[in-house]
């Protein structure tokens with residue numbers, strides 16, 4: 001069923017860009033490289049370098065140019081006010097948008113396999129799919145759209161479903177899931193994907209604390225397995241606790257460094273001023 005719908009869509013559209021976009025949204029991965037890189041666990045090397053990168057739409061830029069690097073195996077939070085370009089940056093790194101100017105360089109082995117989770121609002125939940133089918137899409141880069149999954153992969157899918165507490169909903173339609181369950185399903189797919197680069201856009205929005213803690217365990221697990229994680233967040237407590245590095249996007253200037261420094265320098269003073277204004 002999944003294969004039939006997707007095949008029909010992919011082959012009917014003549015526009016390669018939209019096929020790639022659909023594939024990325026549907027599978028949470030990009031179309032580029034399907035092989036696991038053997039140096040994947042080597043840490044400290046640069047995996048992505050941004051050089052004077054200006055992001056935006058229709059050649060109109062958002063914010064200031066970004067320069068810096070993501071190290072292999074690092075965990076970076078992207079923070080900033082609404083509209084500062086966090087989602088746009090993530091989509092540009094995922095290859096869904098072209099930079100307005102500047103460069104994104106993927107070091108040594110080229111663009112790695114990417115596990116990308118857009119904001120929940122961007123995902124079509126009415127697609128006629130079962131939970132198991134969506135999680136099994138995480139196998140696509142390793143197999144192909146047209147081949148079926150093997151027994152070993154099936155066990156892996158079931159284990160991932162158990163880890164997020166959705167094994168009892170494996171054959172439910174995705175449209176019947178709550179927000180938190182939907183997010184758990186997407187995280188199960190991330191586990192199956194084992195992508196070296198994971199991009200998450202506000203993964204903790206509108207979910208309860210028990211789901212948040214399951215998702216945080218998975219994020220930590222992916223990090224321990226060597227994935228590089230880039231996560232858009234609004235919760236500064238989470239940033240401080242789990243993310244050693246932060247990139248702050250701002251219309252005035254960007255800042256990239258240790259989370260402790262960025263929060264101390266840019267966030268805590270602003271919060272203190274706001275609190276004082278509330279008291280006065």
Ligand SMILES: Nc1ncnc2c1ncn2[C@@H]1O[C@H](COP(=O)(O)OP(=O)(O)OP(=O)(O)O)[C@@H](O)[C@H]1O
Pocket residue numbers: 057062080081082083084085086087088089
């Ligand atoms: N498809 C689009 N076409 C044109 N402009 C867009 C498009 N999507 C977003 N924008 C604009 O780009 C700017 C940055 O949007 P983006 O979603 O990246 O911000 P954000 O920092 O992720 O915001 P939030 O915290 O609210 O999610 C906003 O001003 C937005 O209106």
